[in-house]
Amino acid sequence: MANKSSASSGGALPFFIGFIAMLFVGWWVFPQALFSAMEQPIRFSHKVHAEDQGMACEDCHFFNEDGSYNGIPATAKCAECHSDVLGEDPDEKKFVEEYVSKEKEVPWVAYQDQPDNVFFSHAAHQKQECTSCHPDMAGNDTPPTVFVNKLTGYTQLDHKMLNDTGTMKMYRCERCHALNGQSNACYVCHR
Amino acid sequence: MSAAVDFRIRWGMVIDIDKCTGCGVCLSACQKENNIPPGQDPADRFRSLNWLFIYDLSKAPGGQPEAAFLPRPCMQCGKPSCVSVCPVIATDKNEEGGIVSQIYPRCFGCRYCMASCPYHARVFGWYDPKWTPEAKELITPHTSCRPRGVVEKCTFCHHRFMYAKDKARVAGEDPGHLAEDAYIPACVEACPTGAMHFGDLNNPEHAVYKLKHDPNAFRLLERLGTDPQVYYISTREWVRRLGDNYLDGEALNAPTHRYGAVGHGGGHAAAGAAHAAPAHGEPAHGEPAHGEASEGGQSGHGKE
Numbered sequence: 001m002a003n004k005s006s007a008s009s010g011g012a013l014p015f016f017i018g019f020i021a022m023l024f025v026g027w028w029v030f031p032q033a034l035f036s037a038m039e040q041p042i043r044f045s046h047k048v049h050a051e052d053q054g055m056a057c058e059d060c061h062f063f064n065e066d067g068s069y070n071g072i073p074a075t076a077k078c079a080e081c082h083s084d085v086l087g088e089d090p091d092e093k094k095f096v097e098e099y100v101s102k103e104k105e106v107p108w109v110a111y112q113d114q115p116d117n118v119f120f121s122h123a124a125h126q127k128q129e130c131t132s133c134h135p136d137m138a139g140n141d142t143p144p145t146v147f148v149n150k151l152t153g154y155t156q157l158d159h160k161m162l163n164d165t166g167t168m169k170m171y172r173c174e175r176c177h178a179l180n181g182q183s184n185a186c187y188v189c190h191r
Numbered sequence: 192m193s194a195a196v197d198f199r200i201r202w203g204m205v206i207d208i209d210k211c212t213g214c215g216v217c218l219s220a221c222q223k224e225n226n227i228p229p230g231q232d233p234a235d236r237f238r239s240l241n242w243l244f245i246y247d248l249s250k251a252p253g254g255q256p257e258a259a260f261l262p263r264p265c266m267q268c269g270k271p272s273c274v275s276v277c278p279v280i281a282t283d284k285n286e287e288g289g290i291v292s293q294i295y296p297r298c299f300g301c302r303y304c305m306a307s308c309p310y311h312a313r314v315f316g317w318y319d320p321k322w323t324p325e326a327k328e329l330i331t332p333h334t335s336c337r338p339r340g341v342v343e344k345c346t347f348c349h350h351r352f353m354y355a356k357d358k359a360r361v362a363g364e365d366p367g368h369l370a371e372d373a374y375i376p377a378c379v380e381a382c383p384t385g386a387m388h389f390g391d392l393n394n395p396e397h398a399v400y401k402l403k404h405d406p407n408a409f410r411l412l413e414r415l416g417t418d419p420q421v422y423y424i425s426t427r428e429w430v431r432r433l434g435d436n437y438l439d440g441e442a443l444n445a446p447t448h449r450y451g452a453v454g455h456g457g458g459h460a461a462a463g464a465a466h467a468a469p470a471h472g473e474p475a476h477g478e479p480a481h482g483e484a485s486e487g488g489q490s491g492h493g494k495e
Contacts, residue, residue, distance in 0.1 A: 065358075065361065065362075066354070066357075066361075067354060067356075067357030067358035067359070067361045067362075068354075068357065115335075116332070116335040116336065117296060117335035119350065119353050121356070121357050123356075123357040123360040123361050124356070124360060124366075126360070183285075183286065183287070185286035185287075186283050186285065186286070186294050187285075187286040187288075187290060187292040187349055188286055190292065191334060191335055191346075191350050191353065
């Protein structure tokens with residue numbers, strides 16, 4: 001009778017090497033392959049506008065009369081000040097020359113796009129702090145890199161598989177609604 | 192039946208069948224507003240996507256043709272039979288306003304709700320939506336696009352309710368008390384003859400509140416007890432008669448609310464009796480030669 005245990009192809013070491021390799025692939029190689037990093041087309045500095053120039057957030061991020069929210073301002077809004085190059089910054093020069101003078105919109109990359117079956121109303125959340133959902137951008141000098149999931153198209157701020165930096169998860173909406181006594185009916189948020 | 196919820200606001204529609212010409216503008220406005228793809232075979236009623244459907248009730252009594260068209264959106268029933276049967280709560284009636292919601296990513300297409308809906312108001316996407324490049328440009332951001340394999344239905348253009356509430360919030364008004372014209376679905380807005388009215392059925396300031404109390408107002412299959420939020424008006428009795436299953440010779444709007452009062456019409460005495468015994472002493476069988484009974488059996492709706 002052959003000894004079955006002699007058919008074993010090694011001890012703990014090959015298993016351990018394979019285990020490390022699997023972790024390396026799962027935690028580093030696959031996320032790197034899954035997300036593509038994108039930079040904003042223009043290096044927009046919130047710090048220059050909010051701190052140095054003393055602008056209020058509402059100067060650019062305001063409500064339209066029809067109730068919609070002006071998230072990222074249009075080029076025309078920026079051109080109210082930047083009709084000509086105002087400073088030394090090369091990105092500002094690029095912005096004025098490529099977008100303002102050609103009357104083109106900048107293809108900004110959105111950080112927190114919601115799926116199309118979600119209706120998020122900024123107007124209903126006026127009394128909340130912006131930073132309870134968004135990162136505090138007021139002191140930000142260089143826009144963070146956007147990581148786009150190649151399969152789903154969703155964006156986030158890092159390339160971790162589990163993250164809370166991108167699209168708001170439904171459980172976070174529901175938890176806040178429940179804690180604040182707001183309705184969690186389907187059609188409060190969905191469409 | 193789901194337990195009925197008493198909403199403070201009940202969005203409802205009142206459709207005047209006598210004013211409807213059957214032109215179909217409401218239907219095309221609906222298709223465009225809600226990103227409903229063109230069907231593979233538009234003649235195939237069972238596989239085409241129509242959130243709003245127009246039924247042709249026209250007939251020719253004694254050779255004289257009479258036209259009547261019945262646009263049928265979702266009834267947004269007060270006691271929706273679709274909600275109680277959904278195994279995954281993809282459809283629910285829980286938001287203020289009383290609109291029955293349908294969450295497409297949650298639906299897995301068992302079509303139990305379609306079987307339970309007595310109005311055939313729900314449709315199933317049998318095919319992947321096919322958009323030509325030109326049609327793709329016209330897709331609106333208002334309504335989310337559905338893949339094949341889920342059930343969809345009229346939502347009274349619910350996104351317009353959202354927009355109206357947002358507009359009121361920014362203007363500093365109360366989103367819980369919208370003005371009558373602040374929120375109007377696409378079909379009602381498009382209707383060229385003014386046959387469709389929309390508003391809050393509970394708000395005396397809205398026109399639909401008065402219209403639903405019109406003596407000629409009726410609801411479809413009212414005696415099932417679904418408590419629809421869509422009313423119809425017709426001065427013609429044979430049209431009103433098609434709204435429910437009446438026995439030959441049975442009086443119209445007979446008080447036979449088997450599942451309790453559903454809040455329509457006047458006296459509710461002698462409940463349950465009229466379904467078995469024809470009112471007004473007219474014979475249930477034989478030749479109903481004249482009067483209101485003469486038109487009862489003209490279509491398949493007339494007999495049980």
